[in-house]
Amino acid sequence: MRRFDRGPTPIGWRPPSLWSPLVTTNHRGNAFDLLRLVAALLVVVGHSWVMTGHEDPLTFLSGTNAGDLGVGVFFLLSGFLVSGSWLADPSLKRFAARRALRIYPAYALVVAALALVLGPLVTRLSVGAYYASGGTWKFLAGNLAIIPVQFTLPGVFEGNPYPNAVDGSLWTIRVEVLCYVGVAVLGLAGLLRRRWALAAVAALLYVVALIVEATGYHGVLLPGALDYQAAVPIAYFGVGMAYREFVGANPPPWWTLALGAVAWAALWFTPAAPVGALVFVAALTFTIAFRAPTALHHPTGGYDLSYGTYLLAFPVQQLLHGLPSVINALLTAVIVLALAALSWRFVEQPALRHKPSRPRLATAQR
Numbered sequence: 001m002r003r004f005d006r007g008p009t010p011i012g013w014r015p016p017s018l019w020s021p022l023v024t025t026n027h028r029g030n031a032f033d034l035l036r037l038v039a040a041l042l043v044v045v046g047h048s049w050v051m052t053g054h055e056d057p058l059t060f061l062s063g064t065n066a067g068d069l070g071v072g073v074f075f076l077l078s079g080f081l082v083s084g085s086w087l088a089d090p091s092l093k094r095f096a097a098r099r100a101l102r103i104y105p106a107y108a109l110v111v112a113a114l115a116l117v118l119g120p121l122v123t124r125l126s127v128g129a130y131y132a133s134g135g136t137w138k139f140l141a142g143n144l145a146i147i148p149v150q151f152t153l154p155g156v157f158e159g160n161p162y163p164n165a166v167d168g169s170l171w172t173i174r175v176e177v178l179c180y181v182g183v184a185v186l187g188l189a190g191l192l193r194r195r196w197a198l199a200a201v202a203a204l205l206y207v208v209a210l211i212v213e214a215t216g217y218h219g220v221l222l223p224g225a226l227d228y229q230a231a232v233p234i235a236y237f238g239v240g241m242a243y244r245e246f247v248g249a250n251p252p253p254w255w256t257l258a259l260g261a262v263a264w265a266a267l268w269f270t271p272a273a274p275v276g277a278l279v280f281v282a283a284l285t286f287t288i289a290f291r292a293p294t295a296l297h298h299p300t301g302g303y304d305l306s307y308g309t310y311l312l313a314f315p316v317q318q319l320l321h322g323l324p325s326v327i328n329a330l331l332t333a334v335i336v337l338a339l340a341a342l343s344w345r346f347v348e349q350p351a352l353r354h355k356p357s358r359p360r361l362a363t364a365q366r
Contacts, residue, residue, distance in 0.1 A: 029249060029290075031296055033304060034297060034298070035285055035288060036307075037306045038070075039069075039070040039073035040305075041070070041309070042069055042070030043066070043067050043313065044313045044329050044333055044336070047168075047313065050162055051160070051314075051321050052161060052328055053161035053162075054325055061268075062264070063269050063273030064273045064274045064276075068232070069277065071232075071233055072232065073236075073281060073285050074172075074233075075175075075233040076236045076237070076240040076243075076281065076282055077240060077285070079179070079239065079240025079243075080243060082183050083245075085098065086184065088358070090187055092187075097356050098356065099180050101355050102352065103176065105347050106307060106351075107311060108144055109347055110311045111170070114153070115143075115153060118156075119153045119156050122319070123154060123156050124159075130153075133154040136154055139166070146173060146174050148224065151164060151165040151166060151167075151170070157318045162318070162321075166318065167311070169310055169313070170311075172233065174225065174226075175226065175230045175234065178234075179234060195245050198238075198241055198242045201238050201241070201242070202239050202241065202242040205231075205234055205235040205237075205238035205239075208221075209231040209235035210275045212228050212231040213231070213232065213272045213274055214270070232274050235275065236281075239282050247286070250290055251286055251290040252286050252287060254287075257280065257283045257287060259279065260280030260284070263280065305341060307348065308341070308343035309336045312336045312340065313332055313333075313336045316335050316336055317332050320332060
């Protein structure tokens with residue numbers, strides 16, 4: 001992948017997970033569940049090449065990669081859904097609780113399992129040395145805090161083609177959380193219902209992402225929290241927020257697909273290709289979301305497998321790094337979809353039962 005060649009940053013494509021993989025609601029009139037699952041599997045496909053020592057073929061063809069596109073879809077849908085969640089119940093306390101219950105339980109379990117179960121099983125160190133290493137506890141504590149994210153465990157995956165990340169997908173969770181903070185700030189300022197304010201925010205985020213990509217900037221966007229990799233996902237998030245306010249739960253005009261394809265193609269083979277894909281990905285995502293047949297809306301029934309798939313796929317792919325890329329992706333998908341079903345059934349869904357609801361208006365006294 002193109003981004004893996006840009007220096008020492010632990011992971012080179014941009015997200016979760018989202019998702020967004022990170023929001024759940026009742027989607028009776030759209031195919032968001034389908035799109036999130038496809039996005040998670042796109043990330044698996046993109047990683048299957050890099051983590052087996054190859055380049056994603058899509059990068060060669062267009063300058064972007066499957067992982068970038070999957071992450072973009074996650075953040076696009078997240079911008080749409082999370083901003084709508086605030087507007088449906090503009091309470092900072094309940095908003096924060098709902099977001100935390102959606103993303104943190106499964107995330108914390110994965111982080112703990114990586115540090116305390118997978119790590120000692122596969123490290124080249126003795127179990128005693130592994131647990132005595134400060135790197136083990138730095139990984140656990142840092143990732144449980146979300147910021148700063150930690151990627152390495154002592155002696156784990158050091159001989160792999162991509163040795164510097166146990167679970168490279170974790171970095172996008174901090175970006176998602178900071179997007180939530182942005183929604184809360186905009187909501188408290190009364191800007192989430194102001195169309196042109198959202199349009200200005202989306203345009204600004206797009207321009208920032210374009211500058212970052214076109215110049216090859218490797219620095220920070222927000223000290224201690226965001227680096228250059230966050231620019232494109234946040235731009236997708238901003239476009240999702242603006243789309244909800246301008247278009248709502250309706251598909252875009254068909255001509256936007258053609259316009260987006262032309263805009264993307266014009267930037268192929270340039271550093272700005274990932275940003276060029278945004279208009280096309282947004283048009284295609286919302287076209288599918290609101291035009292797909294009802295039978296496709298919930299491909300896994302009542303199970304939302306996208307978040308678990310997103311969180312768990314990377315370490316599984318590291319374990320399977322010796323397999324050919326296509327086999328790596330297929331076998332990983334089989335394994336993580338089963339694990340994601342367990343995550344949904346026993347972790348995510350039970351946590352969501354505790355989401356606070358907006359209080360009903362008090363009944364007027366007679």
